[in-house]
Amino acid sequence: MSLIMPEPNKKTLSRRLEIVAALRAIVPGEGVIDKPAELTPYESDGLTAYRQPPMVVVLPETTEQVAAIMKYCQRENVKIVPRGSGTSLSGGALPLADAVLLGMSKLNRILNVDYEDRLVVAQPGVTNLAITRAVEAEGFYYAPDPSSQIACSIGGNVAENSGGVHCLKYGLTTNNVLGVELVTMAGEVLRIGSRALDSAGLDLLGVIVGSEGLLGVVTEVTVRILPKPETARALLIGFPAVEAAGRCVADVIAAGIIPAGMEMMDRQAIHAAEAFVNVGYPLDVEALLIVELDGPAAECDHLIDEVAAIATKSQATTLRMSRNEDERLAFWAGRKAAFPAVGRLSPDYFCMDGTIPRRRLPEVLQKMALLSRKYGLEVANVFHAGDGNLHPLILYDGNKPGQLDQAEAFGSDILRLCVEVGGVLTGEHGVGVEKRDLMPVMFSPVDLAHQQRLKCAFDPASLLNPGKVFPTLHRCAELGRMHVHQGKTLFPELPRF
Numbered sequence: 001m002s003l004i005m006p007e008p009n010k011k012t013l014s015r016r017l018e019i020v021a022a023l024r025a026i027v028p029g030e031g032v033i034d035k036p037a038e039l040t041p042y043e044s045d046g047l048t049a050y051r052q053p054p055m056v057v058v059l060p061e062t063t064e065q066v067a068a069i070m071k072y073c074q075r076e077n078v079k080i081v082p083r084g085s086g087t088s089l090s091g092g093a094l095p096l097a098d099a100v101l102l103g104m105s106k107l108n109r110i111l112n113v114d115y116e117d118r119l120v121v122a123q124p125g126v127t128n129l130a131i132t133r134a135v136e137a138e139g140f141y142y143a144p145d146p147s148s149q150i151a152c153s154i155g156g157n158v159a160e161n162s163g164g165v166h167c168l169k170y171g172l173t174t175n176n177v178l179g180v181e182l183v184t185m186a187g188e189v190l191r192i193g194s195r196a197l198d199s200a201g202l203d204l205l206g207v208i209v210g211s212e213g214l215l216g217v218v219t220e221v222t223v224r225i226l227p228k229p230e231t232a233r234a235l236l237i238g239f240p241a242v243e244a245a246g247r248c249v250a251d252v253i254a255a256g257i258i259p260a261g262m263e264m265m266d267r268q269a270i271h272a273a274e275a276f277v278n279v280g281y282p283l284d285v286e287a288l289l290i291v292e293l294d295g296p297a298a299e300c301d302h303l304i305d306e307v308a309a310i311a312t313k314s315q316a317t318t319l320r321m322s323r324n325e326d327e328r329l330a331f332w333a334g335r336k337a338a339f340p341a342v343g344r345l346s347p348d349y350f351c352m353d354g355t356i357p358r359r360r361l362p363e364v365l366q367k368m369a370l371l372s373r374k375y376g377l378e379v380a381n382v383f384h385a386g387d388g389n390l391h392p393l394i395l396y397d398g399n400k401p402g403q404l405d406q407a408e409a410f411g412s413d414i415l416r417l418c419v420e421v422g423g424v425l426t427g428e429h430g431v432g433v434e435k436r437d438l439m440p441v442m443f444s445p446v447d448l449a450h451q452q453r454l455k456c457a458f459d460p461a462s463l464l465n466p467g468k469v470f471p472t473l474h475r476c477a478e479l480g481r482m483h484v485h486q487g488k489t490l491f492p493e494l495p496r497f
């Protein structure tokens with residue numbers, strides 16, 4: 001792989017057997033995996049272009065075991081990579097050759113459901129969908145809904161600040177988490193946030209959500225749950241040009257309407273999805289919008305007419321409104337299957353994730369088409385149009401020499417473009433290793449140094465998930481005296497893990 005990761009510590013590697021034995025003393029039974037063949041399933045996460053078997057996998061079952069493992073690793077200078085379900089698309093859970101992979105999947109119990117306070121307390125290995133499943137009989141649900149919700153863990157959602165279709169109206173993970181239990185690299189157990197809507201002191205919860213396993217390991221999560229909306233209706237709207245669809249999105253928001261979801265697909269994605277699920281998507285359009293409204297029936301009916309009127313003004317050529325639940329689900333079926341559908345078009349694809357101001361959408365898509373020609377690689381676009389979060393899927397064949405490098409370079413150019421038009425490097429998939437080296441495009445050396453100081457406050461020896469998020473992770477002692485002259489660091493070509 002072309003990715004530069006921290007050099008493995010030879011001393012740690014030479015002590016492997018001793019480290020495995022120490023972990024077995026903390027987690028007895030089958031909770032420690034060290035046979036090479038059994039390590040293979042852990043060698044990558046959802047970003048499968050990069051692979052590295054871990055030194056050893058440990059699967060604790062209690063917070064006490066997590067704390068003991070971390071305390072031991074800190075004392076013995078051993079690195080740790082936390083892992084939930086391994087669905088990260090940015091390589092956040094990519095193992096290191098000299099690190100313990102700390103799998104959280106056995107901490108998988110829902111600890112408390114409180115309908116009066118409208119919250120659920122869950123262990124980090126509980127899947128996102130399992131939270132909704134636990135409360136749906138009483139008419140409640142957990143709002144953030146990543147497409148991976150059947151598999152991804154709530155601990156991973158907290159670490160990535162994950163989003164989904166319904167986050168436009170109901171917020172990302174950060175807006176739905178009330179508190180966490182966190183184990184630091186030193187093995188201390190902290191409680192951050194609470195069961196209440198606000199907490200005193202610094203907003204450490206805001207710091208932990210989205211920290212990508214760099215600051216601590218989440219061992220318990222308290223999330224809020226919402227009553228299921230009385231009704232939901234969707235519109236399927238086709239446009240002859242992407243510009244018209246982009247304008248419609250901006251006009252809906254400008255009219256003060258916040259749909260429960262507003263998703264867009266381009267021609268390539270529409271055709272792939274329709275061929276996969278056959279739900280009657282129009283094939284003569286350049287862009288397709290799915291807009292969902294939810295709430296009391298009267299409000300839904302009123303808003304759906306308003307959105308339809310805006311779409312007509314924006315030159316929509318196809319306009320269908322769902323009349324029942326089956327039709328609504330059919331509108332969504334293609335969008336939900338868009339990733340596997342695009343996966344049938346080529347042996348490999350890279351799913352990029354960047355965010356732009358909504359009004360710049362047409363311009364960004366035009367430039368992306370030029371980049372597609374430059375690199376000779378196709379791109380299909382599926383995105384959360386309402387919040388400007390793009391998911392370009394770059395199609396490539398990893399078996400053809402040079403295509404992975406081309407796809408990586410194409411992806412980097414797309415993310416640079418997002419920043420150039422006033423957007424950001426990531427919408428919901430995190431930085432991980434995928435966008436790590438692009439962080440200086442977005443942040444100045446001073447910005448990055450301050451973020452790293454925060455990392456050092458939690459993990460001074462940089463043992464927790466090193467090589468992720470920060471392009472050049474200085475030793476914490478070094479940070480105090482780093483001299484940056486006119487934005488230039490000494491020897492910028494050297495990775496400083």
Ligand SMILES: Cc1cc2nc3c(=O)[nH]c(=O)nc-3n(C[C@H](O)[C@H](O)[C@H](O)COP(=O)(O)OP(=O)(O)OC[C@H]3O[C@@H](n4cnc5c(N)ncnc54)[C@H](O)[C@@H]3O)c2cc1C
Nearest residue numbers: 084085086087088092147153155156159162163213218428
């Ligand atoms: C098909 C597909 C569709 C997807 N759709 C979406 C989508 O719509 N929206 C979206 O936001 N994401 C999406 N994702 C990305 C991914 O599912 C999310 O990032 C998810 O939150 C990762 O959860 P996980 O349990 O798999 O975490 P992992 O992949 O195991 O880990 C992700 C990161 O979290 C850290 N981590 C995991 N558990 C803990 C813990 N307990 N404490 C501290 N750090 C921890 C890891 O170190 C790593 O940095 C998709 C992925 C796939 C494969």
